[in-house]
Amino acid sequence: MNLSAKTGWHTNRLADAMRKALSSWDQRVPTGKLNAFLGQLQSAHPHPLRGGKQARILFATQASTRPPRFVIFATGFLEHGYRRFIERSLREEFGFEGTPLQISVTVREKRRR
Secondary structure, three states: OOOOOOOOOOHHHHHHHHHHHHHHHOOOOOHHHHHHHHHHHHHHOOOOOEOOEOOOEEEEEEEEOOOOEEEEEEOOOOOHHHHHHHHHHHHHHHOOOOOOOEEEEEEOOOOOO
16 A cells, blocks of 8 residues: 655555454455365466476465464475465455465375385
């Protein structure tokens, strides 16, 4: 949000933006809804190939609020650009405006037989 304390430009919008950010600070997304959203997102925009293999998102959960923290379990490393894409999509879908989102990715280890 752009504003100026010196000239008073858009200072009237500050209180509304703070209220909106504070309400999204406490927001919790159910795991089922989050996984359904990420499944649709991944099918529409799959992760780019890396080393001939494509990382898949297995599932995700919201670990905490204040600030909202999401943990994604995947089959491989998710590149920074794809993480930012997921973050932007979460903001648009669930209304996390003005709130910092923390997204961590846990890579599933291959099972030994």
